[in-house]
Amino acid sequence: MTTTNKNETNESTHGEAFDECAYCGHDTDIASVPAVDDDAAWAVVAKQHKPDCEWVMTRAHRVAAPHHYDVREDGGAETTIYAADFDAACELAEDWVRGGDYDLERGEEITVHAYVRDPETDEQRTVVVTFDGTK
Numbered sequence: 001m002t003t004t005n006k007n008e009t010n011e012s013t014h015g016e017a018f019d020e021c022a023y024c025g026h027d028t029d030i031a032s033v034p035a036v037d038d039d040a041a042w043a044v045v046a047k048q049h050k051p052d053c054e055w056v057m058t059r060a061h062r063v064a065a066p067h068h069y070d071v072r073e074d075g076g077a078e079t080t081i082y083a084a085d086f087d088a089a090c091e092l093a094e095d096w097v098r099g100g101d102y103d104l105e106r107g108e109e110i111t112v113h114a115y116v117r118d119p120e121t122d123e124q125r126t127v128v129v130t131f132d133g134t135k
């Protein structure tokens, strides 16, 4: 009768574990939480999260949550995005419009207008993104 000696070590080939962000779902290998006012460190952290990740935008819920900004595509869907300020909201809206579900195979130029509204000041801004479907 032979005995099997199980002596396996569970060594990981990965140096660092990747954890999924509970807020945006992106994988991140940064385990530490930077200080609230450490802008440089938060900029590094932000690269491993979605642009509108609530955990990043609130600096791990130690600063006030950013405003919600309503974004309405001209004649289309309506959505709400997080942003620290109105200018950032407009930039995010451009990203959102670019990420929309458009058929670019048709070889035509598509222009999309997105209206961003600040719910507090009622300021509105139009974001226009033109797709070049010929590329």
Ligand SMILES: [Zn+2]
Pocket (backbone or CB within 6 Å): 021, 022, 023, 024, 025, 026, 048, 049, 050, 053, 054, 055, 056
């Ligand atoms: Zn995240």
